Amino acid sequence: MDTSLRRTLHDRGLRMTPQRQLVLDAVRELQHATPERICEQVQRVAPAVNITTIYRTLDLLEGLDLVWHTHLGHGAPSYSSQAHEHVHLVCHRCGGLTEIPPEELIDLTARLRDRFGFVLNPSHLALSGRCVQCPEPEGS
Amino acid sequence: MDTSLRRTLHDRGLRMTPQRQLVLDAVRELQHATPERICEQVQRVAPAVNITTIYRTLDLLEGLDLVWHTHLGHGAPSYSSQAHEHVHLVCHRCGGLTEIPPEELIDLTARLRDRFGFVLNPSHLALSGRCVQCPEPEGS
DNA sequence: TTAGGTGCAAACTTTTTGCCTCCGA
């Protein structure tokens, strides 16, 4: 049970529902999950929940800043909750994912805020480049 | 005409074609363009070129490290060429895109390389957060 | 002549929309 979710929803004239709680729980539990994966998880508890509801609820929760999505690689987007504290390094070549501690971005976060007024979300960030295992392309 | 493209292709037993040149030109010219947008651009010169060819060619060029794609927001991915030297700040709230000079990432690039062996591609990077115009969410 | 490359159509996956019904304030 998530009283704060109920409150947040109520403050905006929205209702708390079991589906919304279940989707939020699933995102928090799974981390980096696609909508389809989240749907499977929710349906373990409530098999009747439709994928449409998953999409609508993810949109809603994202609007409330409770969840977040990025495209870590090709294909479907990946949803996470604020709780997940990692920076992601995505290799554009092999698609590999490396997680590093968010402290690595403290300096950058401060600089972007001071200079551009941009509040970086360091806990959910994908940086793209080439990982250790992948060879350097020719001619560079 | 792009002799280096011809050479790169030839070295791998692949052929140079007008379509490949046109797609590369379109990516370089448009920057941040979706496959569909690139297709339109190519079709100005060669109306018969099919969207399938655009997808296949973008895949090919990406494999050659000549172009690059990210998902800047919802929906279709966005292709750019190496030539495009900007860092992108994407607001997760309004979807707005801010471009900042790549120099802002010099420190981070060096650190990631030294500590994790990860070669950041600073010329094509999307950092996600909240931009100046968008209000801070409640409760934070 | 042979393999690469393209166009075209169809299939497929992922996401969104419309509509009807249900339910709680």
Add this chain to the structure above:
DNA sequence: TCGGAGGCAAAAAGTTTGCACCTAA
């Protein structure tokens, strides 16, 4: 009873595949 929510089906959007034909080495 009124508007928010969800289920279901269909549509839309985005991407991939199969196949025939064409072309350059």
